[in-house]
Structure formats: C-alpha cells, structure tokens
Amino acid sequence: MAPVVSQAAPQCQPQTEYEKLYCQIKAKDANVALPSFEDFRRNDPQVQALLLKRPAARWGLAVPSPKVAPRPENSAAPKASAQVTPPAIEPPSRKSPAFGNTGLGECILQGDSIRCPGRQFELVSNQPNRALPNGVLSEENKLGLPSFTGDLKDEVSVRRYLSTAYDRYIVKMLEIGLGGATMSFTRFYNGFWRHQSQGVDYAQRMESTYHYLKQDKKTLAVKARLHSKLPANLDNCSAVNGDILVCDDVATSWVFVRAG
Structure with missing residues (x-):
C-alpha cells in the first residue's frame, strides 16, 4: 500500500x-x-x-x-540541463600517489585486510561515540568541502577537484565514526553533476548532509558493519593518503586504514 x-x-x-x-x-x-x-x-x-x-x-x-546492491545511480536522477552536461564516460580511476609509481600493484587483498610491503591496512567499521575524539560531533566541526569555481567544461579540472574533495569527505566521515557508511567515488562524482544540473552548490549540500549525520550520531547507535560484502580485488582501490585506502565497486565503498 x-x-x-x-x-x-x-x-x-x-x-x-x-x-x-x-x-x-x-x-x-x-x-x-x-x-x-x-x-x-x-x-x-x-x-x-x-x-x-x-x-x-x-x-x-x-x-x-x-x-548490498542498491538501485542504479541514475534511476531517479534529474536530467541535466543543456548548460551543464556531465561527461558520458565513467569516472576515471583515482591514482595512488602515496604509493609511488607502482600504485597498489605490490599489495595483496586478504579478506578485510590489504597487505602491502612494509604496511598493512584493515577494513574500517562504524565506531561508537565513546571511541571518538571530543568535539567531533559538535556544530563547529564542518565537512568543509570547497565549492567548485572552475570551468565545468574543463574535465581535467573537474576531476582533480572531485578527487581532492572526495579525499576530504572520506577523512571527515572517519572522523565522526562513519567510515563504514561512505559513498563510493562514482556516486560522489555523479552527485556533483546532478547538483550542477540544478544549479545547486554540491559542497553546501554535502555540508548539510554532514550536519544531519552528526546530529543522528549523537543519539543513535550505528551497526559496525552495514553489510558483509567485501571487495573482489584491488582493481578499483586507491589511496586517500599514506594511511587510508578506499575501494569501491560503483555501488559500494570500503575504507581501509593503516594498522599500527
């Protein structure tokens, strides 16, 4: 009904x-x-x-x-206006500069761990509030994504902006204990273009969502893992920095943090 x-x-x-x-x-x-x-x-x-x-x-x-398998990203997305047309290709693979020219080629995926030469990364779960630093759920803690001010027709510039913004988004979600509830880079990328098609500042919308998540996190318990699925391989994994790796399969994302 x-x-x-x-x-x-x-x-x-x-x-x-x-x-x-x-x-x-x-x-x-x-x-x-x-x-x-x-x-x-x-x-x-x-x-x-x-x-x-x-x-x-x-x-x-x-x-x-x-x-585990949510609806396709474009199932209810508004059509882009004639002024803002997103690229017809898939979002590019994110590079891993923190791992040098070899990327993750020397790393091995083992269940909920990624083993690389000299370091190991563990899959992140959502954290209870008692495990969080003081003040991270306060109004003063902002997501702080910069607004895009470049030329939307400059695809390289847009991709660079979104990659940098996504890295900050991942770090800030970890900060409030929601590393197990992040969106994939593909969804982040597509979300930016949907907002642009409506003339909406994506950074401001994301800030609003971050505010609501913090408010709910103050009073609600969150499951450590929202699903049991794991990445199939490292093909779609990249480094946010030397301590954080992110993998995704378009619909789902996984965040791994350096152990020790």
Whole structure:
C-alpha cells in the first residue's frame, strides 16, 4: 500500500523503501529534522538509513537494513540541463600517489585486510561515540568541502577537484565514526553533476548532509558493519593518503586504514 503523503510533503514521489518511509515520516511531522526529499534521495542507502533511524523510531516505524546492491545511480536522477552536461564516460580511476609509481600493484587483498610491503591496512567499521575524539560531533566541526569555481567544461579540472574533495569527505566521515557508511567515488562524482544540473552548490549540500549525520550520531547507535560484502580485488582501490585506502565497486565503498 502506498504511503499517505500530506500536503506538508507535496514533493514526495517515492520509488524506494527508504523514500516511502521518508514520506511517511514527513506526512506525520512536516517539521521533522530531515533534509529535503531531493537531497535525501541523492544519498547512498546506508546514509539514508542513518538519517531515517531517529525520526522513524519516534513514530514506531521500522527502518529496513540497507541492501548490498542498491538501485542504479541514475534511476531517479534529474536530467541535466543543456548548460551543464556531465561527461558520458565513467569516472576515471583515482591514482595512488602515496604509493609511488607502482600504485597498489605490490599489495595483496586478504579478506578485510590489504597487505602491502612494509604496511598493512584493515577494513574500517562504524565506531561508537565513546571511541571518538571530543568535539567531533559538535556544530563547529564542518565537512568543509570547497565549492567548485572552475570551468565545468574543463574535465581535467573537474576531476582533480572531485578527487581532492572526495579525499576530504572520506577523512571527515572517519572522523565522526562513519567510515563504514561512505559513498563510493562514482556516486560522489555523479552527485556533483546532478547538483550542477540544478544549479545547486554540491559542497553546501554535502555540508548539510554532514550536519544531519552528526546530529543522528549523537543519539543513535550505528551497526559496525552495514553489510558483509567485501571487495573482489584491488582493481578499483586507491589511496586517500599514506594511511587510508578506499575501494569501491560503483555501488559500494570500503575504507581501509593503516594498522599500527
């Protein structure tokens, strides 16, 4: 049965379980602390589940666990305007300068570990608040992504910006204990172009989402692992810096942090 959507949430046109739950909550309380429907649907299912958990609990609504294979990225994305046309190709592979010219070629994936010469990386789980440094969930702690100010037609410049912004996003998600709920670089890349097509500053939208995640993290317990899937190989892995590696398969991302 389709959820009842009140006049307080006229923008709701749900297509997924989480979107239906969002609309149910908005129908019950139009002033609930949730991002706009369009902003909400741009997040990964893992992040959507985190955003819904607290308001759903207030109304006795269950939040289903995120599925390992979420819907395709472009299933509900708005069409790009004529002024902003994203590249037709897949996002480029991210380089690993922290590992020199050899990249990750000398590393070996072993389950939830990546072993490289002289160092080892372990898969990150979401962390309880007691394990976090003081102040990381405060209002003062910002995501702080810079806004893109270059030429959108300069593909090299856009890719460089997004790679740098994504590195900061990963570090800041680890900082608030949500390293196990990050979006993949592909989704980050596509999200940027979707926002540009609507004339929306991606950095500001991401800052808003980060704010909501911090608020929920203060009062809600988060599962250490949202799924049991692991990367199949190191083909789509790259270094954020010398201490952090990120792997993804377009839909799912995994963050590995240097042990010791």
